[in-house]
Amino acid sequence: MLEETIAAIRPADARALADARAHQDRLTKPPGSLGVLEEVAVRLAGAAGVSPPPMPVPAALAIFAADHGVHAQGVSPWPQEVTQQMVANFVAGGAVANAFAAQTGATVTVVDVGVAADLAPAPSLLVMKAGYGTADLSAGPAMGVPQAVQAVESGISVARSLVEGGARCLITGDMGIANTTASAALISAFTGKDAALVTGRGTGIDDETHTRKVAVVRRALSVNRLGEPLETLAGVGGFEHAALAGFILGGAAAGVPVILDGVIAGAAALVAQALAPAVADHCVAGHRSAEPGHAAALEHLGLRPLVDLELRLGEGTGGLLAHPLVCAAVRVMHEVATFDSAGVTEKSG
Ligand SMILES: Cc1cc2ncn([C@H]3O[C@H](COP(=O)(O)O)[C@@H](O)[C@H]3O)c2cc1C
Ligand SMILES: O=C(O)c1cccnc1
Numbered sequence: 606m607l608e609e610t611i612a613a614i615r616p617a618d619a620r621a622l623a624d625a626r627a628h629q630d631r632l633t634k635p636p637g638s639l640g641v642l643e644e645v646a647v648r649l650a651g652a653a654g655v656s657p658p659p660m661p662v663p664a665a666l667a668i669f670a671a672d673h674g675v676h677a678q679g680v681s682p683w684p685q686e687v688t689q690q691m692v693a694n695f696v697a698g699g700a701v702a703n704a705f706a707a708q709t710g711a712t713v714t715v716v717d718v719g720v721a722a723d724l725a726p727a728p729s730l731l732v733m734k735a736g737y738g739t740a741d742l743s744a745g746p747a748m749g750v751p752q753a754v755q756a757v758e759s760g761i762s763v764a765r766s767l768v769e770g771g772a773r774c775l776i777t778g779d780m781g782i783a784n785t786t787a788s789a790a791l792i793s794a795f796t797g798k799d800a801a802l803v804t805g806r807g808t809g810i811d812d813e814t815h816t817r818k819v820a821v822v823r824r825a826l827s828v829n830r831l832g833e834p835l836e837t838l839a840g841v842g843g844f845e846h847a848a849l850a851g852f853i854l855g856g857a858a859a860g861v862p863v864i865l866d867g868v869i870a871g872a873a874a875l876v877a878q879a880l881a882p883a884v885a886d887h888c889v890a891g892h893r894s895a896e897p898g899h900a901a902a903l904e905h906l907g908l909r910p911l912v913d914l915e916l917r918l919g920e921g922t923g924g925l926l927a928h929p930l931v932c933a934a935v936r937v938m939h940e941v942a943t944f945d946s947a948g949v950t951e952k953s954g
Contacts, residue, residue: 607851610855611881614857614858614883614884614887615654618650618652624650625658628938629646631944632938632941633941645889646658646935649889649931651886654860657935661773664710664773664776665767665770665774666714666778666921667716667777668713668778668779668920669716669763669780669844669852670688670692670718670720670779671720671738671784672721673783673786673787674739674740675747675783675821678741678743678817680807680814681782683808684782688781689720692717692730695715696729696730698713702920715727715731716733716759717732717734718735719738719756733759735748735752735753735755739787742825742829742841743821743824746830746840748847749839750835752839752847756845756851757854760853761858764855768855772861773861775852775856775864776866776891777863777865777866779866785807785868785869785898787842787843787846788868788896789896790822790842791837791873792898792899794826794837794840795879796904796905800826802901803898804818804819807896825840837879838850838876845873846869850877851877857887857888863887864891864931866921868919870924871902875906889908890927891926892912892927896917911927911931
């Protein structure tokens with residue numbers, strides 16, 4: 606399933622890109638006046654292979670939840686059980702992600718890919734466990750490569766079934782106490798940036814905890830074999846990173862744009878990009894998180910974030926906030942008159 610998905614991902618279509626740029630310049634506005642939004646619409650045209658690209662509605666958020674053995678190293682101030690408690694909150698509709706999803710009309714699907722407990726069944730909860738939390742990545746591999754592949758394929762199948770159900774835009778979400786530690790390790794491994802530069806304060810840690818977190822990330826990078834993308838993922842990643850990488854690949858393979866959330870999605874997108882370099886053509890960076898590793902990941906992916914509101918929450922919140930902007934960018938391509946059709950005189954010279 607993974608190989609087939611990778612093989613189905615096409616780079617941006619040059620003809621659709623050129624058509625979209627030309628169309629932007631015929632619309633009744635000074636060329637370039639919509640700034641970054643013009644580039645967003647052009648990117649979506651390239652990804653879809655047609656200009657104008659389809660409207661990215663309806664949108665579907667998938668929140669991948671998992672626990673982390675590295676939590677035992679004291680890298681997060683929050684107890685591990687907050688992961689499962691927040692899953693219950695998502696399915697009850699009580700989290701920030703639910704409020705933002707309602708605001709933009711996105712559906713919310715929660716996927717247990719490795720929470721360290723059995724959760725109460727709920728209609729919006731999919732159980733696709735690759736394990737009950739990862740092993741401590743600072744002591745050895747977080748998971749086996751077969752487990753990583755299983756979680757990646759879970760993400761692919763969630764993307765596929767959301768698209769089969771009518772979704773025309775996928776938004777990434779995550780929940781997993783201590784997952785900013787695994788994110789920093791993945792980002793350091795894939796970008797080559799030093800652990801100290803990409804390790805942030807997650808949910809809010811003091812200086813002493815931050816120093817310990819950087820040391821934990823360094824240890825993770827030295828005790829694990831970092832080679833093939835899946836080996837690196839299995840060594841220092843989390844089950845939600847693996848599933849998110851699959852979700853991103855699955856959306857791209859299905860021809861549907863994927864709006865990335867924050868640092869966890871950024872780390873997962875690096876895995877996806879290492880497996881299928883063209884995948885970034887199908888992604889939109891929803892926002893830039895306050896986590897320093899996120900900017901490093903986006904730079905490596907060649908993506909420019911749409912929103913910068915100092916968010917540091919995850920769950921998909923930054924991706925959800927960007928969705929109306931992406932919709933507006935595409936709507937312009939469908940609905941704005943051209944100079945010819947509206948009888949507006951173009952600039953001279
Ligand atoms: C109540 C609560 C809700 C959250 N929603 C997302 N996160 C975010 O914070 C966690 C990562 O930060 P760290 O690595 O510092 O533990 C992840 O679960 C992420 O999704 C939350 C964290 C908390 C505490
Ligand atoms: O960038 C994020 O998405 C993020 C930052 C801090 C904690 N959780 C998530």
